[in-house]
Amino acid sequence: MLDRPHPTPSAPSNDPFALAKALSGFHFIGGGYVPARSGRSFAVVNPATGQQVAQAAEGDAADVDAAVRNAAEAQKEWAKLPARKRGALVHQCAALLKDHAEELARLIALETGKALRTESRVEAGVVADIFEFFGGLGSELKGESVPFAPNVLSVTVREPLGVVGAIIPWNVPMLLMALKVAPALVAGNSVVVKSAEEAPLAVLRVCELMNRVLPPGVFNMLSGFGPECGAPLVEHPLVRKLTFTGSVETGKIVAKAAAEKLIPVTLELGGKSPMIVFADCDFDKTVSGALTSMRFTRQGQSCTAASRIYVERPIFDRFVQAMKTAVDAMVMGDPLDEKTDIGTIISTGQFEKVQSFIEEGKATAGATAHVCSAMPKDQALKKGLFLQPVIFTGLDSKSRLVREEIFGPVTVIQPFDEPEAVLAEANDSEYGLAASLWTNNLKVGLDLAHRLEAGLVQINQNLVVQANLSYGGVKSSGLGKEASLEAMLEHFTHKKTIMVNMA
Ligand code: ADP
Numbered sequence: 001m002l003d004r005p006h007p008t009p010s011a012p013s014n015d016p017f018a019l020a021k022a023l024s025g026f027h028f029i030g031g032g033y034v035p036a037r038s039g040r041s042f043a044v045v046n047p048a049t050g051q052q053v054a055q056a057a058e059g060d061a062a063d064v065d066a067a068v069r070n071a072a073e074a075q076k077e078w079a080k081l082p083a084r085k086r087g088a089l090v091h092q093c094a095a096l097l098k099d100h101a102e103e104l105a106r107l108i109a110l111e112t113g114k115a116l117r118t119e120s121r122v123e124a125g126v127v128a129d130i131f132e133f134f135g136g137l138g139s140e141l142k143g144e145s146v147p148f149a150p151n152v153l154s155v156t157v158r159e160p161l162g163v164v165g166a167i168i169p170w171n172v173p174m175l176l177m178a179l180k181v182a183p184a185l186v187a188g189n190s191v192v193v194k195s196a197e198e199a200p201l202a203v204l205r206v207c208e209l210m211n212r213v214l215p216p217g218v219f220n221m222l223s224g225f226g227p228e229c230g231a232p233l234v235e236h237p238l239v240r241k242l243t244f245t246g247s248v249e250t251g252k253i254v255a256k257a258a259a260e261k262l263i264p265v266t267l268e269l270g271g272k273s274p275m276i277v278f279a280d281c282d283f284d285k286t287v288s289g290a291l292t293s294m295r296f297t298r299q300g301q302s303c304t305a306a307s308r309i310y311v312e313r314p315i316f317d318r319f320v321q322a323m324k325t326a327v328d329a330m331v332m333g334d335p336l337d338e339k340t341d342i343g344t345i346i347s348t349g350q351f352e353k354v355q356s357f358i359e360e361g362k363a364t365a366g367a368t369a370h371v372c373s374a375m376p377k378d379q380a381l382k383k384g385l386f387l388q389p390v391i392f393t394g395l396d397s398k399s400r401l402v403r404e405e406i407f408g409p410v411t412v413i414q415p416f417d418e419p420e421a422v423l424a425e426a427n428d429s430e431y432g433l434a435a436s437l438w439t440n441n442l443k444v445g446l447d448l449a450h451r452l453e454a455g456l457v458q459i460n461q462n463l464v465v466q467a468n469l470s471y472g473g474v475k476s477s478g479l480g481k482e483a484s485l486e487a488m489l490e491h492f493t494h495k496k497t498i499m500v501n502m503a
Helices: 016-022 061-080 083-099 101-112 116-135 173-186 201-210 226-235 248-261 283-293 313-328 348-362 419-427 442-451 485-492
Strands: 027-029 032-034 041-046 051-057 152-160 163-167 190-194 219-222 239-245 265-268 274-277 308-312 368-371 390-393 410-416 434-438 456-459 493-501
Touching: 016 051, 016 101, 016 201, 027 061, 027 201, 041 101, 051 101, 061 152, 061 163, 061 190, 061 219, 061 226, 083 101, 083 116, 083 173, 083 201, 101 116, 101 173, 101 201, 116 173, 163 173, 163 226, 173 190, 173 201, 173 239, 173 485, 190 226, 201 219, 226 239, 226 248, 239 248, 239 485, 248 265, 274 283, 274 419, 283 313, 283 434, 308 313, 308 419, 313 390, 313 410, 348 368, 348 390, 348 410, 410 419, 419 442, 434 442, 442 456, 485 493
Parallel strands: 163 190, 163 239, 190 219, 239 265, 274 308, 274 434, 308 410, 390 410, 434 456
Antiparallel strands: 027 032, 027 219, 041 051, 152 493, 368 390
């Protein structure tokens, strides 16, 4: 490895601009930084200023093949390590990531435009926590003994699947990567990750840091575009498991590739998550819960964002007003500034997409757009992708804003009168990722929680992904679960039965 370039500092760096430059132009394959075999790269842009901050290696089938072959070779020895030893190494990675948490938070803020204080630091902390959690689960890779016959010993053992191909999006790239890489590694697989083209830097640094602890080739990172780099990864014959987070359309492409090879696939796709507020709720806690649920500090760029809020009629007007006041108080500005609550949209394409939803809402008869907060005044940010949050009222369930995933700081609040009616509205969606209910009547709350079509229902809270809580949706929101022990067992191992006839 010594002849490979090693451009990044070993100590944590608090200068995200310098670190972004140092990470420019590389994949991480077989334990070292390598440029794209084609020599090509693409620009990584700071969405707060429009300025280029780095070049990312533009991966293609040749890079994919090199990464997968390295991973396949490394996996053989990795799988032979005792499971607890693998876990201990992953745990060691978590400690290293904790030491670099501030650095990673700054880097992710720079490349995604997510505010450092409200979002990016939280993500960096959760990432270390996820590796720490899974690092402790090595000894849970247990099988069973099956009562078959007195003279026959019949047991099951958990075996790794081989090389895992993981494809991730740009909204919380480090966290969503950790949900895939941590359980895959502890279970004895090796991994090739394809990062999102909009956010390739922080995940590359995480991969390099972890490679200081892990054997070379066990964890590899590629950057590049979907069709050129993602497609050859999902189609590669040596990749024996796919795990994907992203859009429904791409999820279907990944699922088809898995079907073609008859390999397992986990999909975490979109959402249109309802938040249901009853008049008897704890009002102030619920208003602040709505801000969190809608992920306004992440510019609404979350598949669990509460982009449909249903409020019982007696408190409807008061609730809308209180939410408007609360969002108005949030500060939009430079993502790296400690005072900032809300940063920028990730890319021009997303910006235009979200704006088209807002224009459509504004043009709908009877609708009111409550435009919140204030644009930053700093001249240095004038080309930044800042978008004021919008709360819509007066739209109904036929609106595209109520039916489709916007992935921006836009929510629609509708009144309701009856629990049964609001349940029917909430379930009338192609998605089924998450939902939240806000009431002090737990009898009603629990009844609806059982009947909501969603992978995760929270009553009187709406937290982000937590280690050890199974996470994943139903309907078009995906297949399979992440983040928990059973997610590791069910999605990153297969169960082999061994029988010994001792008669
Ligand atoms: P988004 O619209 O949020 O960017 P996508 O589903 O397009 O969602 O992207 C999520 C991830 O899937 C990204 O890493 C992207 O590069 C990758 N991707 C896009 N198209 C394909 C494809 N045809 N095959 C494999 N991966 C793809």
